[in-house]
Amino acid sequence: MKRPPKVPSITVSDVAREAKVSKATAARVLGGYGTVSETVRAAVLEAAKALDYRPNELARSMTTGRSGSIGVVVGDIENPFFSLAVRGISDVARLSGINVILANSGEDVEAEKNAIRVLMAKQVDGLIVTPAQSGEIAHLKEIACPLALLDRALPDLDVDTVTVDDRDAARRATRILTQAGHRRIAYVTAAVLSGDFRGAASRINTSTVRERIMGFLDACREAGVDGAERNIHFGSGRSPGAHALMQDLLRSHDRPTAILASDSVVALDLFKAIRECGLSIPRDISLITFHDADWTSVTTPPITVIDQPVYALGKSVAELLIRRLKGDDRPPERIVLPTTIIERMSVGPSPLAGEASTLRQER
Amino acid sequence: MKRPPKVPSITVSDVAREAKVSKATAARVLGGYGTVSETVRAAVLEAAKALDYRPNELARSMTTGRSGSIGVVVGDIENPFFSLAVRGISDVARLSGINVILANSGEDVEAEKNAIRVLMAKQVDGLIVTPAQSGEIAHLKEIACPLALLDRALPDLDVDTVTVDDRDAARRATRILTQAGHRRIAYVTAAVLSGDFRGAASRINTSTVRERIMGFLDACREAGVDGAERNIHFGSGRSPGAHALMQDLLRSHDRPTAILASDSVVALDLFKAIRECGLSIPRDISLITFHDADWTSVTTPPITVIDQPVYALGKSVAELLIRRLKGDDRPPERIVLPTTIIERMSVGPSPLAGEASTLRQER
DNA sequence: AACGCGAATGAGACCGGTCTCTTGACATTT
DNA sequence: AAATGTCAAGAGACCGGTCTCATTCGCGTT
Numbered sequence: 176m177k178r179p180p181k182v183p184s185i186t187v188s189d190v191a192r193e194a195k196v197s198k199a200t201a202a203r204v205l206g207g208y209g210t211v212s213e214t215v216r217a218a219v220l221e222a223a224k225a226l227d228y229r230p231n232e233l234a235r236s237m238t239t240g241r242s243g244s245i246g247v248v249v250g251d252i253e254n255p256f257f258s259l260a261v262r263g264i265s266d267v268a269r270l271s272g273i274n275v276i277l278a279n280s281g282e283d284v285e286a287e288k289n290a291i292r293v294l295m296a297k298q299v300d301g302l303i304v305t306p307a308q309s310g311e312i313a314h315l316k317e318i319a320c321p322l323a324l325l326d327r328a329l330p331d332l333d334v335d336t337v338t339v340d341d342r343d344a345a346r347r348a349t350r351i352l353t354q355a356g357h358r359r360i361a362y363v364t365a366a367v368l369s370g371d372f373r374g375a376a377s378r379i380n381t382s383t384v385r386e387r388i389m390g391f392l393d394a395c396r397e398a399g400v401d402g403a404e405r406n407i408h409f410g411s412g413r414s415p416g417a418h419a420l421m422q423d424l425l426r427s428h429d430r431p432t433a434i435l436a437s438d439s440v441v442a443l444d445l446f447k448a449i450r451e452c453g454l455s456i457p458r459d460i461s462l463i464t465f466h467d468a469d470w471t472s473v474t475t476p477p478i479t480v481i482d483q484p485v486y487a488l489g490k491s492v493a494e495l496l497i498r499r500l501k502g503d504d505r506p507p508e509r510i511v512l513p514t515t516i517i518e519r520m521s522v523g524p525s526p527l528a529g530e531a532s533t534l535r536q537e538r
Numbered sequence: 539m540k541r542p543p544k545v546p547s548i549t550v551s552d553v554a555r556e557a558k559v560s561k562a563t564a565a566r567v568l569g570g571y572g573t574v575s576e577t578v579r580a581a582v583l584e585a586a587k588a589l590d591y592r593p594n595e596l597a598r599s600m601t602t603g604r605s606g607s608i609g610v611v612v613g614d615i616e617n618p619f620f621s622l623a624v625r626g627i628s629d630v631a632r633l634s635g636i637n638v639i640l641a642n643s644g645e646d647v648e649a650e651k652n653a654i655r656v657l658m659a660k661q662v663d664g665l666i667v668t669p670a671q672s673g674e675i676a677h678l679k680e681i682a683c684p685l686a687l688l689d690r691a692l693p694d695l696d697v698d699t700v701t702v703d704d705r706d707a708a709r710r711a712t713r714i715l716t717q718a719g720h721r722r723i724a725y726v727t728a729a730v731l732s733g734d735f736r737g738a739a740s741r742i743n744t745s746t747v748r749e750r751i752m753g754f755l756d757a758c759r760e761a762g763v764d765g766a767e768r769n770i771h772f773g774s775g776r777s778p779g780a781h782a783l784m785q786d787l788l789r790s791h792d793r794p795t796a797i798l799a800s801d802s803v804v805a806l807d808l809f810k811a812i813r814e815c816g817l818s819i820p821r822d823i824s825l826i827t828f829h830d831a832d833w834t835s836v837t838t839p840p841i842t843v844i845d846q847p848v849y850a851l852g853k854s855v856a857e858l859l860i861r862r863l864k865g866d867d868r869p870p871e872r873i874v875l876p877t878t879i880i881e882r883m884s885v886g887p888s889p890l891a892g893e894a895s896t897l898r899q900e901r
Numbered sequence: 902a903a904c905g906c907g908a909a910t911g912a913g914a915c916c917g918g919t920c921t922c923t924t925g926a927c928a929t930t931t
Numbered sequence: 932a933a934a935t936g937t938c939a940a941g942a943g944a945c946c947g948g949t950c951t952c953a954t955t956c957g958c959g960t961t
Binding site: 561572599 | 938939940941942943945946947948
């Protein structure tokens with residue numbers, strides 16, 4: 176690094192000297208507290224302008240203990256889901272004169288821990304986190320400032336939380352598929368599973384992922400679809416091999432006739448893979464995805480989606496957090512926002528419709 | 539607001555007392571500077587752990603004058619262009635242990651000024667800005683810390699700048715259209731024009747917009763297309779009336795047979811409008827857009843795009859800025875990144891092909 | 902005229918770090 | 932053995948604000 180070039184900035188004392196008042200008085204004017212006479216106020220203001228005084232927010236924060244900024248830790252800003260949520264957060268924050276310090280966890284717990292540590296050291300007044308793993312939350316419990324959870328709930332952490340009704344949404348979406356006669360339905364998510372998935376949905380580390388899978392399984396069970404667990408595919412994120420894995424899935428002899436995708440990034444990748452495999456939506460395969468991403472309405476066919484109120488998600492969680500910063504000490508609130516399904520053209524009858532019942536009876 | 543609840547945090551002095559050394563020595567260990575014996579270091583570290591000491595980065599910044607964070611002011615995080623660029627910035631920043639404080643200007647100069655003021659007050663070490671208006675840059679000239687410009691150059695501001703070759707890109711894209719026989723070509727941008735556009739491209743306030751329009755006009759001139767200026771449409775952003783205006787354009791009797799869109803958000807809106815008007819791409823109308831947004835490859839037909847190295851844009855500008863923070867004092871650099879055109883299926887021959895030459899001779 | 906009171910101002914401690922300067926202990930040089 | 936050098940550690944100023952406390956002043960009361 177390098178010695179600070181010692182940029183001598185204008186301080187309260189400088190202004191005070193120029194205005195021929197005490198440092199305390201100048202500080203009162205500049206800081207907007209205490210009482211000062213109109214004449215003195217004018218004099219100080221003028222001196223400040225003449226000297227081009229600019230307050231040092233850091234110094235102010237040090238004494239007040241408040242930094243006027245909140246930290247936001249999301250999985251991936253590049254994902255339109257998060258960037259829209261962040262937009263909601265920052266819009267609300269700006270209205271309260273609060274800044275947002277952004278950190279990417281890349282869905283990695285270590286990076287998340289690190290980001291939180293740094294943000295805390297920067298004395299953020301509050302934190303909004305999208306926890307990457309619900310298994311490892313010790314670092315979240317240690318957080319000394321108000322914390323709010325975005326999109327992912329943590330049963331063991333009783334803090335303000337805003338989520339959507341993932342389980343119900345997944346259930347309704349899956350029902351649309353089962354009612355169209357589908358029996359081989361896959362659920363594809365970018366989440367990675369630590370250890371094996373043996374039907375123990377409760378062992379899944381991200382609440383959103385778990386809830387959705389449970390909803391998916393609920394609907395499968397309702398419709399009497401067996402072995403739905405085997406059709407849950409993890410790790411379809413931005414990793415190198417993910418796309419190839421999708422193609423394998425689509426080319427297997429018992430390939431699914433319908434897919435529910437956990438987010439729009441996965442869905443777009445699936446959409447491409449489906450086309451690359453020469454399959455047609457919805458004739459050969461039906462597709463529903465979470466998140467009404469902009470592209471889903473312009474494809475041929477347009478995609479049926481689970482529309483999550485993403486902007487509102489960010490807006491709500493920011494409001495909750497800021498309310499708490501202002502001293503609200505009501506018990507933590509858990510807001511669950513409703514989702515709606517936008518039915519477009521990507522769901523058709525199962526191409527195996529005749530076969531399906533046979534298959535079912537075989538077992 | 540509220541009195542700070544006086545959370546008595548553990549300070550260097552506390553650790554010093556616990557470890558039975560002086561504050562200065564404890565600070566040396568905790569701050570990682572100066573020299574300390576191994577025994578004392580161990581003692582201090584142990585005391586720090588026992589007390590759960592957490593450094594106050596604010597206090598540190600106050601004396602060092604360095605805050606370890608940079609401010610980023612973009613037009614709209616929600617726009618995938620910016621969120622990808624921000625991703626590039628924050629990836630680079632993290633590698634250098636630097637945080638990113640994000641601010642949205644909403645392409646509004648006043649908001650931009652305000653954001654910059656706040657970020658400066660927070661003592662950011664450097665700033666990355668996407669200036670909303672190249673006409674109003676006084677506030678940028680006043681910035682006391684290293685500044686770097688992203689995506690938009692400012693001739694009057696000699697600072698590190700990373701842009702793409704907008705003019706050339708627009709020219710090449712437009713040529714593709716003119717070579718396909720198009721003569722009625724529209725350029726549609728979200729930017730708003732202050733005052734009238736009377737061919738005085740130099741009066742346009744955003745460099746990116748200006749360069750692209752000049753490139754567009756270059757190619758039109760080359761091809762002998764007259765009155766291209768009249769086909770430049772501003773204000774097609776997220777404003778309420780924008781979509782209706784597009785439909786008007788598409789329904790007019792002399793509607794364009796080809797459109798060049800300034801960004802993917804505008805293009806998506808256009809794509810929808812085109813479909814709503816019952817027109818077909820590329821039979822009735824050809825479309826090219828800036829930014830290889832994810833959706834452009836999955837529409838029917840897929841869209842020909844100008845692929846900008848967006849992530850690299852963010853990465854480069856962050857690298858430039860950070861290099862400068864480290865003391866590099868080479869003259870400001872202006873990096874222009876190359877773009878490539880990805881030809882897909884959205885460009886076809888002009889439906890007016892026969893007519894076109896006639897039209898041209900008429901004038 | 903003496904008193905009380907609130908408003909305006911000044912003096913200086915304080916926040917939690919960094920960093921300069923000084924001192925003391927011990928090692929090395931001659 | 933005296934002089935010199937080196938390193939570890941301590942004392943305390945400092946960064947640029949806020950805020951407590953004391954002081955002064957003007958003015959209405961009784």
